[in-house]
Structure formats: C-alpha cells, structure tokens
C-alpha cells in the first residue's frame with residue numbers, strides 16, 4: 001500500500017499520514033513547501049506514515065506541510081469525503 005497520492009482538487013503530489021486521532025491527513029512531501037509544519041515519520045515495518053507527536057524511537061522524522069494549509073482548493077477539499 002502506498003502513502004503517495006495526488007490531491008483530487010489541485011493535482012499536487014501528496015502523502016497520506018495517520019494522525020494521533022487515527023484520521024488520514026494529506027501532507028505535502030518534504031521540499032514542497034518552504035515552511036513545513038507537520039513532522040511525520042514512517043513505520044519501517046508497515047510502511048505507514050504517521051503524523052503523531054511521539055515517533056517511535058529510532059524512526060526518522062521528516063518535515064512536511066499540511067496540505068489543508070497549502071491546497072489552493074482547500075475549502076472544496078475539506079467538504080469532500082474520501
């Protein structure tokens with residue numbers, strides 16, 4: 001299963017990360033945005049990407065940006081259900 005996807009509203013490359021509330025959140029991959037605000041980490045066993053405040057020890061944290069903040073069509077995005 002891949003965490004990589006394309007935003008249905010604006011076509012940008014995004015990653016899906018699981019938040020502490022077990023919700024899927026779209027984020028812009030590292031390097032997409034100059035001011036990342038969402039650190040995410042990948043579980044190397046399952047390949048699942050998490051956006052939780054406490055990464056498991058030894059996991060690499062990478063800076064991403066919430067796509068809700070950067071998507072030009074954020075309002076439409078939010079109403080749409082995946």
Ligand SMILES: [Zn+2]
Pocket residue numbers: 007008009010011012067070071072073077
């Ligand atoms: Zn978008």
